[in-house]
Amino acid sequence: MSRRIHVLPDALANQIAAGEVVERPASVVKELVENALDAAATRIEISVRNGGKTEIRVADDGHGMGRDDALLCFDRHATSKINAAEDLRSVRTLGFRGEALPSIASVSRTILESAEQGSIGTRVRVASGRVQGVEDCARQPGTTLIVRSLFSNVPARAKFLRSTAVETRAIVDSVVALALAHLSTAFRLESNGRLLLELPAASNLVERVAALWGDDAASRMIPLSVEGDGITIGGLIERPDAALTGPRRVHLYIEGRPFRDRTLVWASERAYRTTVPQGTRPSLLLYIGVAGGDVDVNVHPSKAEVRFREHWRVEAAVENAVRSALGRSDSAATLDSTAVLPLMPQLRRPSASPGTPAIPANQLAFFVPATRGDADSAAAQPDAGVATHELRARLWQIHDTWILAETRSGLLIIDQHSAHERILFERLMRAFANGGQSSQRLLFPLTLRLSPSEFDVVESLRSLFEGVGFEIEPFGGRTVIVHAAPNPHPWFDPERCLRDMIGELAAGSELTRAAHNQHERIAMMFACKGAIKAGQRLSAREMDELFEGLFGTELPHHDVHGRPTIVRMSLEELQRRFGRHG
Numbered sequence: 188m189s190r191r192i193h194v195l196p197d198a199l200a201n202q203i204a205a206g207e208v209v210e211r212p213a214s215v216v217k218e219l220v221e222n223a224l225d226a227a228a229t230r231i232e233i234s235v236r237n238g239g240k241t242e243i244r245v246a247d248d249g250h251g252m253g254r255d256d257a258l259l260c261f262d263r264h265a266t267s268k269i270n271a272a273e274d275l276r277s278v279r280t281l282g283f284r285g286e287a288l289p290s291i292a293s294v295s296r297t298i299l300e301s302a303e304q305g306s307i308g309t310r311v312r313v314a315s316g317r318v319q320g321v322e323d324c325a326r327q328p329g330t331t332l333i334v335r336s337l338f339s340n341v342p343a344r345a346k347f348l349r350s351t352a353v354e355t356r357a358i359v360d361s362v363v364a365l366a367l368a369h370l371s372t373a374f375r376l377e378s379n380g381r382l383l384l385e386l387p388a389a390s391n392l393v394e395r396v397a398a399l400w401g402d403d404a405a406s407r408m409i410p411l412s413v414e415g416d417g418i419t420i421g422g423l424i425e426r427p428d429a430a431l432t433g434p435r436r437v438h439l440y441i442e443g444r445p446f447r448d449r450t451l452v453w454a455s456e457r458a459y460r461t462t463v464p465q466g467t468r469p470s471l472l473l474y475i476g477v478a479g480g481d482v483d484v485n486v487h488p489s490k491a492e493v494r495f496r497e498h499w500r501v502e503a504a505v506e507n508a509v510r511s512a513l514g515r516s517d518s519a520a521t522l523d524s525t526a527v528l529p530l531m532p533q534l535r536r537p538s539a540s541p542g543t544p545a546i547p548a549n550q551l552a553f554f555v556p557a558t559r560g561d562a563d564s565a566a567a568q569p570d571a572g573v574a575t576h577e578l579r580a581r582l583w584q585i586h587d588t589w590i591l592a593e594t595r596s597g598l599l600i601i602d603q604h605s606a607h608e609r610i611l612f613e614r615l616m617r618a619f620a621n622g623g624q625s626s627q628r629l630l631f632p633l634t635l636r637l638s639p640s641e642f643d644v645v646e647s648l649r650s651l652f653e654g655v656g657f658e659i660e661p662f663g664g665r666t667v668i669v670h671a672a673p674n675p676h677p678w679f680d681p682e683r684c685l686r687d688m689i690g691e692l693a694a695g696s697e698l699t700r701a702a703h704n705q706h707e708r709i710a711m712m713f714a715c716k717g718a719i720k721a722g723q724r725l726s727a728r729e730m731d732e733l734f735e736g737l738f739g740t741e742l743p744h745h746d747v748h749g750r751p752t753i754v755r756m757s758l759e760e761l762q763r764r765f766g767r768h769g
Contacts, residue, residue: 212239238354626656
């Protein structure tokens with residue numbers, strides 16, 4: 188009887204493994220750079236020719252290898268990264284898969300040169316997975332790997348490689364991803380003798396971002412650092428006013444490993460809801476830390492994906508961390524003409540100075556209580572980024588549209604309509620959870636005749652309109668009577684607000700499509716239509732109440748359309764523009 192099952196030769200098995208580990212030249216660069224990082228390299232130099240198809244050279248100053256290890260590293264499943272199955276639960280290195288070097292060597296001509304501190308170097312030549320020679324060589328401590336003629340012995344793979352430009356871009360992306368996770372290591376990348384990257388060791392992430400993409404790109408980012416419930420989230424996220432609708436930079440890391448996870452990106456985008464226009468795609472650099480047993484990093488051949496034990500917890504932590512950062516003052520738009528890197532400490536609000544009169548929340552003329560049953564729930568608690576007691580006499584309205592506010596660090600320019608929009612939105616969202624917003628009986632009820640689609644909107648969303656404060660009663664046909672309405676400010680026009688809300692809800696709009704649910708949709712519409720308008724003159728007291736109310740919100744620097752409510756101008760920028768330098 189003939190045998191149909193047989194064991195593959197090692198050379199062929201390595202070529203098959205290479206199909207998973209070595210997809211393209213960028214995969215080779217990634218594996219070799221990760222090995223250099225695991226060897227504690229402080230400087231890594233990469234050079235490629237013809238997009239890596241002709242040659243890839245990676246040199247490092249890490250701890251290097253002796254002759255025995257230099258030979259053994261080309262054996263399949265050989266590794267210095269793990270010793271037992273238990274080690275897989277908490278792998279602290281980058282390149283622990285044993286297939287990488289033998290797989291690369293099986294589809295190329297490879298030269299390894301390596302030396303340990305105080306020892307003579309070793310040179311190993313490998314072609315198509317077979318060792319061709321071993322010899323001594325003189326070199327500094329560290330390792331150099333040269334990979335030539337990639338896929339020359341598997342032409343079926345070689346024909347699927349892209350153009351030199353495309354493969355070079357993929358290599359750059361791989362090096363950038365690793366450079367963003369290993370700040371203490373310097374990187375240099377050349378292509379056909381042309382310098383593409385020169386990154387000195389960086390003391391922090393902002394410095395590395397500035398070296399990669401310039402000070403302007405770094406100045407558009409805001410720092411993120413949250414820890415709780417066994418999960419840490421850190422990194423940089425793009426300021427909402429700087430985010431665009433085109434390409435963006437997204438990098439996720441777990442313990443220094445770059446990985447892909449679409450749901451975590453979606454979680455961060457949810458956190459941006461109501462701070463950016465629909466379709467805007469902010470850049471993200473997120474670094475996630477969890478307990479060793481709560482993540483499996485060994486689930487993908489090229490280590491591009493990981494598996495969290497409780498993914499929903501990580502997802503929630505990412506969304507909350509991003510949302511928290513967007514509520515800080517440094518997320519506001521800025522007028523500074525020179526790049527200001529995000530390194531400023533968060534300001535703390537001092538306690539009120541003696542003699543500053545308190546204004547009870549239930550006596551404000553400009554805003555009514557947020558809910559029917561809890562008048563104190565709307566009391567504004569100003570953000571940590573401003574000292575409100577100093578601003579009570581330092582607010583000015585210009586063109587009946589903007590409010591200027593002096594702060595210790597410069598100047599705030601507040602759009603009164605956008606600011607009130609944010610206040611009304613968050614207040615109504617809280618009110619929905621507490622039985623609805625208070626309303627005022629109308630002396631003369633409103634009678635509205637609606638179109639069929641508008642009447643359907645009122646009928647289907649009637650309970651939500653009541654939560655807003657509109658008491659609506661059908662009056663035959665497509666006519667309704669409005670007996671009560673909310674009263675968010677003295678100039679509020681309930682009929683215009685209600686008609687505008689119904690009309691946009693019936694026709695659909697960019698704003699309604701951006702909402703997460705019906706409650707949010709109604710709250711957005713009411714905030715947009717009910718807020719005070721540009722051109723409305725405000726008294727000093729009303730400006731003060733508006734300011735207090737804005738900094739009592741979760742996201743005071745952004746309105747519900749994703750536009751800024753506040754534009755900052757630093758004291759340094761003012762001094763620079765007037766020629767003052769000290």
